[in-house]
Amino acid sequence: MQITVLGAGALGGYFGSRWEKAGADVTFLVREKRAEQLRRNGLKVFSSKGDYTNNKPKVVTDTHQIDHPELVFVSVKGYHLQNTIDDLKILTEKGAYVLPVLNGMEHIPVLQKELGNEAVIPGLSFIMATLDDSGHVIHSSQFHRIIFGMLHDSQKEICSRLENLCGKTDLEAVNSSDSILHELWKKYTFINAFSGITTAVDLPIGPVRENPDTFRIAEQILVEMQRLAGQYGVTVSDKEVEEAKKTLRNLDPEATSSMHQDRRKELPLEVDHLHGGAIRLAKDKGIDVPYLDAIHGMIKPFERI
Numbered sequence: 001m002q003i004t005v006l007g008a009g010a011l012g013g014y015f016g017s018r019w020e021k022a023g024a025d026v027t028f029l030v031r032e033k034r035a036e037q038l039r040r041n042g043l044k045v046f047s048s049k050g051d052y053t054n055n056k057p058k059v060v061t062d063t064h065q066i067d068h069p070e071l072v073f074v075s076v077k078g079y080h081l082q083n084t085i086d087d088l089k090i091l092t093e094k095g096a097y098v099l100p101v102l103n104g105m106e107h108i109p110v111l112q113k114e115l116g117n118e119a120v121i122p123g124l125s126f127i128m129a130t131l132d133d134s135g136h137v138i139h140s141s142q143f144h145r146i147i148f149g150m151l152h153d154s155q156k157e158i159c160s161r162l163e164n165l166c167g168k169t170d171l172e173a174v175n176s177s178d179s180i181l182h183e184l185w186k187k188y189t190f191i192n193a194f195s196g197i198t199t200a201v202d203l204p205i206g207p208v209r210e211n212p213d214t215f216r217i218a219e220q221i222l223v224e225m226q227r228l229a230g231q232y233g234v235t236v237s238d239k240e241v242e243e244a245k246k247t248l249r250n251l252d253p254e255a256t257s258s259m260h261q262d263r264r265k266e267l268p269l270e271v272d273h274l275h276g277g278a279i280r281l282a283k284d285k286g287i288d289v290p291y292l293d294a295i296h297g298m299i300k301p302f303e304r305i
């Protein structure tokens with residue numbers, strides 16, 4: 001399968017490498033600085049699931065150099081999405097499907113409007129990964145799960161080919177054709193609580209849950225997000241909210257969100273894309289989300305966009 005990875009950061013580098021190792025033809029579509037780094041250092045993955053090195057990853061900076069794209073894996077941050085639209089238009093005109101794995105929800109309708117509904121296959125991932133100073137991927141979680149699912153019949157074939165490709169890796173991959181919107185909302189619910197609280201207090205999850213008054217804020221965000229999903233026709237059940245709480249309670253005490261890791265590194269944050277997006281969606285439905293409002297206000301100064 002010809003896969004273009006747009007956004008060779010933590011997720012793009014990780015999943016792109018796994019698919020490449022399994023035999024896919026993977027091209028990293030990157031900007032100049034990252035291209036130089038990848039040409040100089042190659043791309044390595046350090047992971048408890050197995051290290052991987054490609055000394056000469058296939059790197060391009062010009063979309064026109066990509067001839068037969070079948071699938072574009074979009075793994076940029078929310079604040080960079082708009083800059084990718086022109087490239088994505090060129091690639092979809094050449095026949096590619098687009099699989100975004102950004103956290104959040106707002107990018108899905110944006111991509112559907114720009115590229116057409118049939119081009120966009122929603123996806124998400126559960127993994128903890130980051131880039132080191134040399135641009136190599138550090139995978140720090142025991143999980144590396146990717147979920148995707150078709151919204152149109154025409155996407156069925158590419159989704160099952162991707163499922164087969166993932167089957168040749170040890171990724172945990174779910175082709176969730178009948179419930180992908182539910183999966184997206186469930187993750188959005190979890191991430192707004194987890195990234196919100198860890199980023200706001202600048203602490204990993206351990207000290208957050210040692211303080212019930214602090215942990216309660218995360219719990220309340222879960223409930224607000226559950227209500228919001230309901231307004232958009234997706235049921236995140238009470239049991240699923242309890243499972244999200246349980247996950248927060250069971251994570252390694254040092255575990256933290258990618259947003260909090262970015263705050264620690266003084267990198268830009270997806271505050272507007274994640275929490276800001278949920279607040280806009282709530283406003284459109286006329287519902288109050290006071291805990292989201294408060295956490296959004298607290299993390300906004302660290303956004304740096």
Ligand SMILES: NC(=O)C1=CN([C@@H]2O[C@H](COP(=O)(O)OP(=O)(O)OC[C@H]3O[C@@H](n4cnc5c(N)ncnc54)[C@H](OP(=O)(O)O)[C@@H]3O)[C@@H](O)[C@H]2O)C=CC1
Nearest residue numbers: 007008009010011030031075076080102103127128129258
């Ligand atoms: N990291 C994690 O553990 C997880 C992240 N996520 C989500 O996945 C998404 C991606 O996160 P992550 O992989 O951490 O992000 P990273 O910041 O590590 O990677 C994003 C990459 O996108 C590149 N990029 C931005 N704009 C363009 C462009 N126009 N053309 C080509 N490349 C571009 C950046 O390159 P450049 O160097 O040029 O800026 C950067 O390398 C986010 O929405 C995040 O919330 C979800 C689950 C876990």
Ligand SMILES: CC(C)(CO)C(=O)C(=O)O
Nearest residue numbers: 125126127128257258259
């Ligand atoms: C919660 C987690 C680590 C799961 O993948 C995540 O998506 C993030 O921190 O951005």
